[in-house]
Amino acid sequence: DVKVTQSSRYLVKRTGEKVFLECVQDMDHENMFWYRQDPGLGLRLIYFSYDVKMKEKGDIPEGYSVSREKKERFSLILESASTNQTSMYLCASSPQSGAVGQYFGPGTRLTVT
Amino acid sequence: GESVGLHLPTLSVQEGDNSIINCAYSNSASDYFIWYKQESGKGPQFIIDIRSNMDKRQGQRVTVLLNKTVKHLSLQIAATQPGDSAVYFCAENIGRGGGADGLTFGKGTHLIIQP
Numbered sequence: 001d002v003k004v005t006q007s008s009r010y011l012v013k014r015t016g017e018k019v020f021l022e023c024v025q026d027m028d029h030e031n032m033f034w035y036r037q038d039p040g041l042g043l044r045l046i047y048f049s050y051d052v053k054m055k056e057k058g059d060i061p062e063g064y065s066v067s068r069e070k071k072e073r074f075s076l077i078l079e080s081a082s083t084n085q086t087s088m089y090l091c092a093s094s095p096q097s098g099a100v101g102q103y104f105g106p107g108t109r110l111t112v113t
Numbered sequence: 114g115e116s117v118g119l120h121l122p123t124l125s126v127q128e129g130d131n132s133i134i135n136c137a138y139s140n141s142a143s144d145y146f147i148w149y150k151q152e153s154g155k156g157p158q159f160i161i162d163i164r165s166n167m168d169k170r171q172g173q174r175v176t177v178l179l180n181k182t183v184k185h186l187s188l189q190i191a192a193t194q195p196g197d198s199a200v201y202f203c204a205e206n207i208g209r210g211g212g213a214d215g216l217t218f219g220k221g222t223h224l225i226i227q228p
Contacts, residue, residue, distance in 0.1 A: 041220070
């Protein structure tokens with residue numbers, strides 16, 4: 001089974017803190033993605049990566065950065081957390097061909113106070 | 114029961130009935146569509162997909178129909194069970210290039226199963 005794991009299920013941080021969300025996949029997938037999920041807005045793509053050290057902005061990259069130093073790991077960084085970044089964060093991966101859908105992790109619910 | 118995913122966020126059906134969840138997609142160039150199921154507290158789970166060169170695909174108890182003329186996608190679940198309770202999302206591939214396949218998601222329909 002494909003497995004995408006995220007470092008934390010729940011996280012509480014203070015405004016202004018630097019926050020790291022980690023994602024690891026074990027299927028040797030080339031593509032990895034970070035989404036946030038908010039009520040009424042659905043899933044929105046923050047950043048994605050199609051190779052090690054490569055990254056592309058998604059629809060809402062402002063306030064976020066990412067790092068892909070190894071193929072299996074994709075990190076989302078909130079440089080200075082703000083209350084409007086309180087959300088559910090979902091990581092996903094897929095093989096390069098896109099012949100199958102994206103596989104999602106369980107999500108990290110981040111609360112910024 | 115039938116719903117339009119973007120305009121009726123909740124669909125309630127009796128256990129054992131068939132469910133139909135609808136989705137309107139936006140990009141006529143999209144060539145790949147997926148349905149996901151998301152249970153409470155979990156990440157989305159892949160259910161079934163369909164390519165634009167098909168108009169129907171069947172899985173176990175699920176069928177996806179694609180109407181490219183009106184840019185409409187539906188998910189049919191046969192003999193709905195309590196375990197089918199979840200939010201269902203459609204997604205279209207908008208092909209962001211660079212080898213990565215970004216998806217655009219609908220807002221989801223919450224399927225509720227009545228005993």
